[in-house]
Amino acid sequence: MHIPDTFIPLGQAAIYWIISILFIARAVKWARKDMKENMIPLFGVLAAGIFVLQTINIAASLLIPVPMFTGVSWHIVGAALTAIIFASPWAAVLLMTMVLAIQSLFGDGGITVMGANILNMGIIGGFIGYYTFIGLGKLSVKRPVAMFAGGWLSMLLPAIALSFELWLAGTFPLKQGILLMGTFQGIAGIGEGLITVIVFGAIIKARPDIVNEETHKKESTAKVAAVGIFALLGLAVAAPFLASSNPDGLQQTASLVMSNEINNMIAPITPLFPSYAIPGMGEAGRVAAIVIGFAAILIISIGISRVIKKA
Amino acid sequence: MHVSITEMERETYKKSPIHGIDGRIKILMTLAITIYVVALPRMETLNFTKLGILEAYLLLLLLFSKIELSHLAARFAIALPFGLGISILQPFLKQPFLHDFTIMYRLPMGIEVTNEGLLYGATIFLKFFVCISAVILLSSTTSMSELVASARRLGLPKEMALLFTMMVRYLFVFWNMLGRIRTAQKTRCFEIWNRKVPRKWTLEQIGYTISSLFIRSYEQGERTYQSMLCRGYCADAHVYVDKKKLHITDFAVLAITFGVIIITNIQVF
Structure with missing residues (x-):
């Protein structure tokens, strides 16, 4: 799922590059300062290993026993895996950046779009994968299950982000893109999740000192919440563009069964945002309505939880 | 089709005029061509001549580089599928940045092939192809360590x-x-x-x-x-890269590349 050159116009590609460079700079600083020692050489060598293990092709028929998929294969990405092992999403950002840079020399991905690819696979994949794992762990979900979920989402959400980038670039329609890439990555994600669990299990047996389990426990809930809110907000902004303009099931049935009554009926309460949109603002209004609603729900739930805590 | 990185590296150790060009020059060439191609307008029939000239130039360089044709074919075959797939779908899609569509063919099940979609699909595929050619030229004539050293020098x-x-x-x-x-x-x-x-x-x-x-x-x-x-490594240590002088031929190649890019913009074509 590497975006090739020319599929994203130069201006947009530059924005993704800027975002990625900020994250890469922080990731380099993490490898230099936040680890116990300056670990830059070690990560350079490890990146070579990650590059090679991405070339291991795994048969798709292992996951879905459909004869159509004979010969189709996928490979693991390892963003969630590396983030979980080193207990930091910055490890994933750093390693994925290196791997993607070398892959672009093979024609996998490209130069102008490398920023977008790093954003999808390294940053979104690493952060979502890691904080899903930590968050579910905090909710006392069993570790393998949390890890599987992290691995799965670290494949699915980048695919959704990629569909959005291609749609913003005007290269591919949004709904078909999400359906196509989401299905493919959703299936490959199952494999990614399973492999993440198996590999983590093997590594913790062989070299328990590599895995930074203490940090897993210490990770603050606020960070998990922040990443979660960021991801949900992203999905909330995305939602209006995906929503069908056709009436939903309930409305459809109602209008079939009692078309006269509906037309004569006067709504008892005028909603704040009719049809989930701020009138006169087009799609921007729908996005704004959802963001406002999302923020309102968030504030209310934080308020309620405070009150309950005090009581 | 499968190309191992060892095969790829073997090609970079051949001797040819293209292999001899300084890595810095080749990186700058690839960057210039890629950025120029990506920045070309989305929909313009003029693009085809521009891209044609650039592609011919790149193929000429590849010819001089003595890379085996089978190796080149394999490299292209690996790089193309995803981009090709998305380009092929374009004639059937309604591009969001366009408003008027001329329908060329109507296929069953309400599928329509549009003139504009076809033009956009062809343009994006050719642009993508030129970019891939530039990257393949760079990576099959420059060894990886040379690439890193050149990037450091840049x-x-x-x-x-x-x-x-x-x-x-x-x-x-x-x-x-x-x-x-x-x-x-x-x-x-x-x-x-x-x-x-x-x-x-x-x-x-x-x-x-x-x-x-x-x-x-x-x-x-x-x-x-x-x-x-x-051996004394510390945080302030950095990779030693020896200074390498650029020759007149290197500057000439860079000048020719920019010349080709400028020529494509002359209105005659």
Whole structure:
């Protein structure tokens, strides 16, 4: 799922590059300062290993026993895996950046779009994968299950982000893109999740000192919440563009069964945002309505939880 | 089609006029061509001549570089599929940045082929093809260590340079390691397409292969890091890159490349 050159116009590609460079700079600083020692050489060598293990092709028929998929294969990405092992999403950002840079020399991905690819696979994949794992762990979900979920989402959400980038670039329609890439990555994600669990299990047996389990426990809930809110907000902004303009099931049935009554009926309460949109603002209004609603729900739930805590 | 990184590296050690060009010049050429091509307008029939000239120039350089044709074909075959797939779908899609569409053919099931879609699809594919050609020219005539050194000379930050130096140095070690693991698995009749064994078992074996590679590369990293410390490595250390003088031929190649880019913009074409 590497975006090739020319599929994203130069201006947009530059924005993704800027975002990625900020994250890469922080990731380099993490490898230099936040680890116990300056670990830059070690990560350079490890990146070579990650590059090679991405070339291991795994048969798709292992996951879905459909004869159509004979010969189709996928490979693991390892963003969630590396983030979980080193207990930091910055490890994933750093390693994925290196791997993607070398892959672009093979024609996998490209130069102008490398920023977008790093954003999808390294940053979104690493952060979502890691904080899903930590968050579910905090909710006392069993570790393998949390890890599987992290691995799965670290494949699915980048695919959704990629569909959005291609749609913003005007290269591919949004709904078909999400359906196509989401299905493919959703299936490959199952494999990614399973492999993440198996590999983590093997590594913790062989070299328990590599895995930074203490940090897993210490990770603050606020960070998990922040990443979660960021991801949900992203999905909330995305939602209006995906929503069908056709009436939903309930409305459809109602209008079939009692078309006269509906037309004569006067709504008892005028909603704040009719049809989930701020009138006169087009799609921007729908996005704004959802963001406002999302923020309102968030504030209310934080308020309620405070009150309950005090009581 | 499969090209191993060792095969790719072997091509870069050949001797030819193109291989002899300084790595810095080749990186700048690739960047200039890629950025120029990406910046071309989305929909314009004029693009075809511009892209045609650039592609002809790149193919000429590839011809002079003595790279085996079978190797080139394999490189293109690996790089093309995803981009080709998305380009082929374009005539059937309604591009959001366009408003008027002329319908060329109507196919059953309400599928329409539009003139504009076809033009956009062809443009994006050609642009993509030229970019791929430029990257293949760069990576099949410049060895990876030379690429990293050139990038460092062009001003790549020292931490990134160190990371990439370590990475390309060990890429081939781990590539061969994976090869040995695969051979060992083959002698035991392990095959990922084998349906006669439980899927869970196969998946576990793959997982163990990956874990083994991960741990081995981590341990190699530890050993390398420790031996670097023994030799006085510290946070302020950086990769030594010797100064390399650019020759007149290097500047000439860069000038010709920019010349070709400028020529494509002359209105005559």
